[in-house]
Amino acid sequence: MADNTTVLLDESGIKRALTRISHEILERNKGVRDIALIGIRSGGAHLAEEIGNCMEVIEGERVPVGAVDITLYRDDIKSHGAHLPVGKTDISFSLEAKRVVLVDDVLFTGRTIRAAMDALMDHGRPSSIQLAVLIDRGHRELPIRADFVGRNVPTSLKENVAVMFDEKNKPIAVVLEK
Amino acid sequence: MEFKHKDIIALRDLNREEIELLLATAENMREINSRDIKKVPTLRGKTIINLFYEASTRTRTSFEIAAKRLSADTVNISPSTSSSTKGETLADTALNLLAMKPDIIVMRHAVSGSHYFLSKKLPNCSIINAGDGAHEHPSQGLLDMLTMKDRFGRLDNLKVAIVGDITHSRVARSNIQGLTKMGSRVFLAGPPTMMPPGVERLGNVTVCATMKEAIQDSDVVMMLRIQQERQGKTLMPNTREYSRYFGLNPENLKLAKPDAMVMHPGPINRGVEMSSYVVDGGQSHILKQVENGVAVRMAMLYHVCGGELE
Structure with missing residues (x-):
């Protein structure tokens, strides 16, 4: 790996963080009842699968897991020039009266989360939305905070935090790029 | 892959990757059409004029639904209600429409190639061809x-x-x-x-x-x-x-x-x-085919809006 990157979490570190987040979600919600996990494409969607598997190991019950693509809800759609490719939103169950746990890899400005919440509301009316993120790197531009955080990482705006996945979409590392 | 065209007038003008991108976007747009709330805010504040010089039910309705599902505002103009029956030329109609600041004009016209003419006249507006003569659709x-x-x-x-x-x-x-x-x-x-x-x-x-x-x-x-x-x-x-x-x-x-x-x-x-x-x-x-029409037109409207204006 190049000199200007630092590994913040390795594979087992990510696994421990996701296991703890899974326990916290179950504790806060007193079990799996009415819980649905929705990951934000693409990193968050992979992590939602991991958390879903982890919760199944703990509770012996599978919660519904979906994925939301927020491209069509972005607030910076103009500033990009060519429009970004649109990913697939895949929510095959009703969100009505569900306790939705939104999952993302890195929480930064909060604008992605705003877009994802708008997208979820168009799919139905969940009874609540909670937010789980693997990394919170600060620099919020909207009044949004996470309920479950893997690791808080103070960063400068010049840096970039990325979660790397292998070809099976399993998280393998979190790196800080300077 | 980036879609850089401001207009979609003919598939002849697009390469394989651009066609694949439009189809992939359309595939993912379909999910919106199966929801209770069939609307996303993507093209909020955009104005789309449907200018149909030839009869059409399917295509015009499909473009209109596509635009509305992306939250754009649409206006329909058809020959019986437009000034063309009073002798206005396409160039004059275009300049008059331009004064209303549309972002996209979707046009069907009996003359092949009329969209290229319109595109030259309106460099700051996207043109989508909804059928021109015996040229393309x-x-x-x-x-x-x-x-x-x-x-x-x-x-x-x-x-x-x-x-x-x-x-x-x-x-x-x-x-x-x-x-x-x-x-x-x-x-x-x-x-x-x-x-x-x-x-x-x-x-x-x-x-x-x-x-x-x-x-x-x-x-x-x-x-x-x-x-x-x-x-x-x-x-x-x-x-x-x-x-x-x-x-x-x-x-x-x-x-x-x-x-x-x-x-x-x-x-x-x-x-x-x-x-x-x-x-x-x-x-x-x-x-x-009709069902896919809405998703495909949503993808076209979405990508021309991100195209490079001259």
Whole structure:
């Protein structure tokens, strides 16, 4: 790996963080009842699968897991020039009266989360939305905070935090790029 | 892959990657159309003018629904209510519309190539072709390809037969442009009076002497409407004779592959180019085509909005 990157979490570190987040979600919600996990494409969607598997190991019950693509809800759609490719939103169950746990890899400005919440509301009316993120790197531009955080990482705006996945979409590392 | 065009006037102007991007976007847009709340805020504040100089139900409605599902504002102008009946030229109409600051104009016009003219006149507005004369109908070509992709999972190495009035068909031209770019082969059949000379030069296209030859072992049989409004009286003796030689019925459909799909851009003349048994039969994908039309047009509107204005 190049000199200007630092590994913040390795594979087992990510696994421990996701296991703890899974326990916290179950504790806060007193079990799996009415819980649905929705990951934000693409990193968050992979992590939602991991958390879903982890919760199944703990509770012996599978919660519904979906994925939301927020491209069509972005607030910076103009500033990009060519429009970004649109990913697939895949929510095959009703969100009505569900306790939705939104999952993302890195929480930064909060604008992605705003877009994802708008997208979820168009799919139905969940009874609540909670937010789980693997990394919170600060620099919020909207009044949004996470309920479950893997690791808080103070960063400068010049840096970039990325979660790397292998070809099976399993998280393998979190790196800080300077 | 980035979509950099501000206009979509012809599939001839797009490369394979751009067509694939539009189809991939359309596939993911379909999810919106199956929700309770069929709307996303993407094109909020954009104004889209549907300018239809020729009659259309399907295409105009489909573009309008597509625009509304992306939260754009739409205005429809059709010839009977527009100033063109009072003698206004297309150039003047365009400049007047421009004063209202539209972001996209979706136009159907009887004159081939009129969209290129409009695009030059309006450098700050996206132009989408909803059919121009006998030139192209790119949204139809794209939705046809999306329907084939749904069925076969690919768009290369398909044998596609297109049967009917090729000369007057912009649907045929857009499909030829798109399908040959994706690596499929197109076989054309129709009365010699309705077969444009030199059509083979458009790509991997074979002109067949008989309908039987074209649909033999094909994956897709696309039937075209007999456009009686565009034809003189001399192109065919009568519809009964046409139907006998170039109509699709359960008998000759057996020549195609057993799982071949039957398509038609609509509106259908039942009993002329297709028998009702085929229209309503299990191999017909005609309504699926209409359904895909909305998603494809959403993808077109979305990507031209991100295109580079001159």
